[in-house]
């Protein structure tokens with residue numbers, strides 16, 4: 050009996066111990082992980098970095114395939130014959146052809162200019178073209194920076210033609226507006242950028258304008274336009290006023306394999322321009338593009354600086370073009386700049402930049418009227434090939450839709 054009681058007691062104790070273990074193990078699972086024991090345990094080094102370790106020290110390079118890594122380099126074998134191997138030059142880009150660029154970039158114009166063209170068409174389509182409507186048409190044109198005189202001319206012409214037309218279909222109106230806008234823009238201007246030069250002298254183009262208008266960028270993009278058209282180019286970084294301008298221009302040049310002549314910061318722009326043309330002659334280049342500084346500090350200062358650059362360059366031969374760069378988003382302010390520059394040098398063409406960022410495309414008409422010289426190129430974005438030869442037809446089609 051005593052033996053039986055003892056066995057039962059032992060059995061009860063054993064059951065209690067086992068169930069205690071199970072409960073405590075369940076409890077453990079619910080507890081947050083405990084801190085590691087304070088005494089270190091020696092383990093093998095982990096394959097992966099652990100939380101809390103210095104990732105920088107332990108981070109391992111991602112595994113790369115042999116193709117990615119390449120085979121180990123063989124020791125350079127001595128070159129026995131032939132030319133020494135030249136260090137690798139940066140890859141030269143092939144710019145996009147210039148023909149049809151404006152058509153490609155037309156969507157950018159249409160986006161920003163819709164209000165002008167579509168606004169005019171909507172107004173002209175009203176059943177009764179009363180005085181209020183004509184005033185609205187006038188306001189639309191003035192708001193788009195077309196300028197007072199051209200606006201008046203256009204409204205007068207439209208009034209006359211609409212009267213003659215009698216009933217107006219949307220198609221009639223579109224054709225009429227298209228024709229009249231083209232007349233205002235002028236279809237018989239010569240808009241080609243001249244780069245003929247002389248027999249032994251390259252074509253020389255001077256780029257002028259107020260800093261910030263996109264002058265250096267335009268000079269770089271123009272180099273690409275010329276290279277795309279098969280010409281060789283030398284760049285002259287005569288904007289020594291803005292610290293980064295020469296570096297910026299050189300980068301543009303390197304991309305298309307054009308050499309840049311530059312001087313020290315704050316150096317004499319005229320001597321850099323002179324040297325650039327000299328380099329162009331030595332290289333037998335087709336065109337030399339000269340970027341100039343456009344500080345409008347005083348008109349006399351500007352005149353002295355640009356006048357000197359021009360005179361010095363002309364010691365080599367006549368200039369082919371003086372292009373004025375204007376920022377289309379500056380509206381009336383741009384026209385004031387145009388006037389000042391035109392008094393200082395003989396502008397032969399206008400480059401309107403940032404036309405992608407304004408709904409005021411009328412500035413094209415106003416500035417041509419102001420200076421009596423054509424818009425030759427337009428900037429439609431910050432991309433390298435976003436400078437397009439200006440084509441009035443493509444421009445008007447973008448304004449009013451086809």
Ligand code: GDP
Pocket residue numbers: 259260261262263264265266267291294401402403404405406427428429430431435
């Ligand atoms: P600079 O001081 O006149 O030489 O001006 P930059 O050539 O340095 O250009 C000023 C800024 O205008 C730069 O950020 C250019 O990328 C930008 N820019 C130039 N042309 C255009 C253009 O046609 N469209 C747009 N959106 N930006 C332009």
